[in-house]
Amino acid sequence: SHERICQYIAKESGSLVVSVGYRLAPEHKYPAAYEDCLNATQHLLQHLQHYGVDPARVIVCGDSAGGNLAAAVSQTLAARSDLPKLRAQILIYPGLQALDFNLPSYQQNRGVPLLFRERAAFFALLYLNGDALHMQEVLEGSHIPPDLRLKYRKWVSPD
Numbered sequence: 001s002h003e004r005i006c007q008y009i010a011k012e013s014g015s016l017v018v019s020v021g022y023r024l025a026p027e028h029k030y031p032a033a034y035e036d037c038l039n040a041t042q043h044l045l046q047h048l049q050h051y052g053v054d055p056a057r058v059i060v061c062g063d064s065a066g067g068n069l070a071a072a073v074s075q076t077l078a079a080r081s082d083l084p085k086l087r088a089q090i091l092i093y094p095g096l097q098a099l100d101f102n103l104p105s106y107q108q109n110r111g112v113p114l115l116f117r118e119r120a121a122f123f124a125l126l127y128l129n130g131d132a133l134h135m136q137e138v139l140e141g142s143h144i145p146p147d148l149r150l151k152y153r154k155w156v157s158p159d
Helices: 003-013 032-046 065-078 104-108 117-129 135-140 146-152
Strands: 016-018 058-063 088-092
Touching: 003 016, 003 058, 003 088, 016 032, 032 058, 032 065, 058 065, 065 088, 065 117, 104 117, 117 135
Parallel strands: 016 058, 058 088
Antiparallel strands: none
């Protein structure tokens, strides 16, 4: 759905934009999609010379769950010294956290089409475990143990 945007970014930045097609949930549970994106990006980075790509001009891009995957791939590859560093990551309305669906952004946009708060939680559950049996617990925030919530409060909190 975002191929034209990726083409535009590639043209305007003089970069190669990597936007990987990946196996989808619920048929393929986590980490299948992540592994697809990581493997494809690693392969490209390992064979840049074969493809005639400048190592300093590789960008990863993704939207929605793909934005989550692009961020995860970027973080994984940042720790690798055996591969060229990515030039950038472009995240288009990424789904970056599933700890708290009661944060202000979810509350402010709870009724905004296309991705209602409940729908975001539903898709997060499909992505993580292939079903949405625990939807109410996720919406209430009771799916995260209190000690874990405290641990991540610095990064995921209304403050």
